[in-house]
Amino acid sequence: MASNDSHTRVTYQENPGIMQNIQSSFAASLVGIGLVLTAFPVLYWNEGRAVQTSLSLDEGLRAVIPLHSINEINRKNQDKLVHLVGHLHTDKVEEMLKILRSWFFNKEWLSHIVNSHQFDNPHGHQNPTSMAVSSQTQEAAPVHVGAFTLSRGLISKIDEFHPLPAKSAPSGKDVKVVDGIFYHSLNGPYNPTVGDVRVRFSFAGFCGAAGSQLSEPMTVSIVARQHGGTLSYYRTQSGDTLELLYPGEMTAKEIFYAEHSANSVLTWVLRVVGWFLMFLGFLLMTSILTTLVSWLPIIREIVGLGVTLICFCLATSFSLVTIAIGWIAHRPVLGVALLAAAAVPFYLSRQRNRKNKESKY
Numbered sequence: 555m556a557s558n559d560s561h562t563r564v565t566y567q568e569n570p571g572i573m574q575n576i577q578s579s580f581a582a583s584l585v586g587i588g589l590v591l592t593a594f595p596v597l598y599w600n601e602g603r604a605v606q607t608s609l610s611l612d613e614g615l616r617a618v619i620p621l622h623s624i625n626e627i628n629r630k631n632q633d634k635l636v637h638l639v640g641h642l643h644t645d646k647v648e649e650m651l652k653i654l655r656s657w658f659f660n661k662e663w664l665s666h667i668v669n670s671h672q673f674d675n676p677h678g679h680q681n682p683t684s685m686a687v688s689s690q691t692q693e694a695a696p697v698h699v700g701a702f703t704l705s706r707g708l709i710s711k712i713d714e715f716h717p718l719p720a721k722s723a724p725s726g727k728d729v730k731v732v733d734g735i736f737y738h739s740l741n742g743p744y745n746p747t748v749g750d751v752r753v754r755f756s757f758a759g760f761c762g763a764a765g766s767q768l769s770e771p772m773t774v775s776i777v778a779r780q781h782g783g784t785l786s787y788y789r790t791q792s793g794d795t796l797e798l799l800y801p802g803e804m805t806a807k808e809i810f811y812a813e814h815s816a817n818s819v820l821t822w823v824l825r826v827v828g829w830f831l832m833f834l835g836f837l838l839m840t841s842i843l844t845t846l847v848s849w850l851p852i853i854r855e856i857v858g859l860g861v862t863l864i865c866f867c868l869a870t871s872f873s874l875v876t877i878a879i880g881w882i883a884h885r886p887v888l889g890v891a892l893l894a895a896a897a898v899p900f901y902l903s904r905q906r907n908r909k910n911k912e913s914k915y
Contacts, residue, residue, distance in 0.1 A: 579842040586838025589831045594876055597828035601880025604821040608814065610794035615810045618777055624700025627783050635788045635796065636780045637806040640699040641771040642712075644761045694761065699774060704799075705786040708778060709759075711799040718755040775804035825877065833869035840865060 614635055621631070621638040697704045719734025730737050739750040759772045777798040779788035787797040798809055840861045847854045878891075 576842065576845055579845040582838040582841045586835040586841070589835030589838065590872075591835075593828045593832035593835060593873070596831065597825065597873055597876040598880050600821060600824040600828060601877050604817060605881065606792050607794055607817045610790040610792040610796065611810050611813050611817070613790045613792060614777065614788070614796045615806065618806045618810075620806060624702065627701050627780075631780045633779060633781055635777065636785075637775070637777050637809070638699065638702070639773065639775045639803050641773055642697060642699060642759050642761045643771065644694045644697050697759070697761065699776060699785070701783060702780070703784045704776075705778070705784060705797065707787060707797045708776065708785060708799045711797075712759040712772070712774070712801075714801060715756040715758045718757045720755065773802055775800045775802065775809060777806060777809050825873070828876075829869055829873045832873055833865055836865035836868050837862070 618635045618637050619631055621628075621636050624638045624640045693709060695709075697709055717734065720731050720736055721734075723729045723731045723736065730739075734754065736753040737750070739752075759774075761771060776785060777788075777796060778785040779796075787795040789795050798813065800809055800812065804812075843861055844854060844858050847857050
């Protein structure tokens with residue numbers, strides 16, 4: 555017997571005919587053309603972004619000035635790119651950042667409302683329509699490292715949050731504390747129902763005194779522009795901005811190496827995305843071929859495999875050409891090498907056709 559929280563819905567769908575499949579293939583071809591046309595600017599923009607970021611990082615590494623003393627401001631470094639390492643401290647509270655999060659219970663704790671009217675069977679499964687407590691992030695200001703004040707951009711890079719357990723519940727409130735988390739529940743925290751609320755705190759960037767029971771003061775390594783007593787973004791001649799902050803003690807070379815690594819990872823991720831858009835686009839554009847032979851059991855597998863291989867080669871070659879065009883102005887040798895690699899499939903195909911013609915005579 556089915557429970558009250560489940561039900562069964564049976565639907566029927568008619569198998570489409572050959573003409574409907576052909577019409578769907580034509581529509582898919584139009585979508586494929588759009589994907590291929592989208593892939594070209596994505597790949598080209600990504601290479602330009604990667605080159606610009608790489609040049610900006612190289613420029614920053616050449617221009618950065620290490621600060622050996624952070625407790626006094628040297629006016630000679632005004633508007634120059636500087637590197638420093640120090641502890642966070644602030645004028646107000648111990649933790650620099652703290653976040654307040656709340657969840658409703660509906661099979662799971664969530665920090666957003668789920669519209670129960672969109673359920674397949676909403677009867678008896680109503681969710682709350684508003685949040686009793688919303689998630690909030692509060693930041694202390696100003697935040698300092700030595701004699702310098704951090705910009706909002708640098709503060710936003712401190713995002714390693716750690717639990718801040720609650721010790722006691724507010725007096726006069728129907729709230730309980732379990733494992734450092736506040737619970738407002740009708741049936742208790744161990745038997746939650748829809749509409750119950752739980753709240754927990756987290757903090758990032760501890761700015762208290764050394765030896766605190768909560769945490770040690772956070773040490774950060776910064777590369778930024780010194781403008782008066784403030785550290786903010788530095789604009790490179792390549793057009794990018796440098797405003798870097800990493801937890802822990804890192805030299806300027808280590809920071810720029812980490813940025814180069816992150817740039818490389820992002821570049822390859824976008825390359826794969828661009829290639830996949832192109833590959834998927836070619837598959838959709840050629841779907842009409844597989845549709846026309848879909849009623850032939852053996853031939854459709856052979857045609858499908860051949861079309862997939864052709865689309866793979868086309869996507870790879872056109873992606874390499876686009877990437878090469880993006881690099882050829884900055885690194886001609888690399889660009890020419892990529893163009894040569896892109897021509898390999900076409901060269902091999904031409905050689906194979908030539909051998910086939912010679913074998914006939």
